[in-house]
Amino acid sequence: MPNLQQLIENIYAELLPQLGAGKVADYIPELAKVNPRKFGIAVETIDGGSYFVGDAEESFSIQSISKVFGLTLALGKHGDALWRRVGREPSGSSFNSIVQLEHENGIPRNPFINAGAIVVCDAILAGHRPKEAIGEILRFVRQIADDDTIVIDPAVAQSEQKTGYRNFALANYMRSFGNLGHPPDLALGVYFHQCAISMTCRQLARAGFFLGNGGRMQNGFAVIPRERARRICALMLTCGHYDASGDFAFRVGLPGKSGVGGGILAVAPGEASVAVWSPGLNRYGNSELGTHALQLLAERTGWSVFG
Ligand SMILES: NC(=O)CC[C@H](N)C(=O)O
Numbered sequence: 001m002p003n004l005q006q007l008i009e010n011i012y013a014e015l016l017p018q019l020g021a022g023k024v025a026d027y028i029p030e031l032a033k034v035n036p037r038k039f040g041i042a043v044e045t046i047d048g049g050s051y052f053v054g055d056a057e058e059s060f061s062i063q064s065i066s067k068v069f070g071l072t073l074a075l076g077k078h079g080d081a082l083w084r085r086v087g088r089e090p091s092g093s094s095f096n097s098i099v100q101l102e103h104e105n106g107i108p109r110n111p112f113i114n115a116g117a118i119v120v121c122d123a124i125l126a127g128h129r130p131k132e133a134i135g136e137i138l139r140f141v142r143q144i145a146d147d148d149t150i151v152i153d154p155a156v157a158q159s160e161q162k163t164g165y166r167n168f169a170l171a172n173y174m175r176s177f178g179n180l181g182h183p184p185d186l187a188l189g190v191y192f193h194q195c196a197i198s199m200t201c202r203q204l205a206r207a208g209f210f211l212g213n214g215g216r217m218q219n220g221f222a223v224i225p226r227e228r229a230r231r232i233c234a235l236m237l238t239c240g241h242y243d244a245s246g247d248f249a250f251r252v253g254l255p256g257k258s259g260v261g262g263g264i265l266a267v268a269p270g271e272a273s274v275a276v277w278s279p280g281l282n283r284y285g286n287s288e289l290g291t292h293a294l295q296l297l298a299e300r301t302g303w304s305v306f307g
Helices: 004-018 063-084 099-103 114-125 130-145 154-163 165-176 184-195 201-207 226-239 242-251 288-301
Strands: 040-045 050-054 197-199 256-258 263-268 272-277
Touching (some): 004 040, 004 050, 004 288, 040 201, 040 288, 050 201, 063 114, 063 184, 063 263, 099 165, 114 184, 130 197, 130 201, 184 197, 226 242, 226 256, 242 256, 242 288, 256 288, 263 288, 272 288
Antiparallel strands (some): 040 050, 040 272, 256 263
């Protein structure tokens, strides 16, 4: 394989003319303020290499990428019992859709659509005050990224708390089916703060390392067992990009999780953890340029879970 640093620099240069492609999320007012011309790529290889280019050291709102970390934490607390409250099937619907919930008795299709992630946050909240649960999530993310400087952006969390009518609808609806253990505003407080975690591409690539390395961090610490890492990757592949998960698997061929902040975390098991960021989104709410960058990276490295 050619030099990885050179390779990502080439991809960056090739995509530079398309800077600003897509549309920045504006339904969360605070996210609408982000400069659409940002673009960064960071790669952490399992053999210890660290590569980055562009705006890879600038923090952005990780939004739904946080759902991977929330799920990891909730599975650690509740194990397989969590699957009684949330499914493992792709939804084929948008990330904030409510339609399936009625037919499926308030059990969200998977932990990566908003409804599923709200249930996961509700599970993390069990036995805690919202502040403690939020603190636990942040501590966990700092631990797996090995970086105590990671913070939650309070302006983003408040912005969503004020305008997140759909998420309130989802939470209220699930509560009516008995699938939310806490009042919706408490579970959503945890959810909005989790989504408002700010990270750089480099921090995100490091945080995702354990997923590509059989559950272990760079320093050897076992975050989760190997089989759980595999399963989280399986869910990222099938559900990580909502109703564009099939297209992402087709184009990139790696487990990935997107966020409306324009970030994507992708995992090449046994090879690398990759984070990209470009705020312009496609119509499914996934980073336009970020997806393109990952497609080129997968093509040129040969990384794929499909051989
Ligand atoms: N796809 C996303 O990143 C959505 C997360 C966002 N916080 C929301 O709830 O709408």
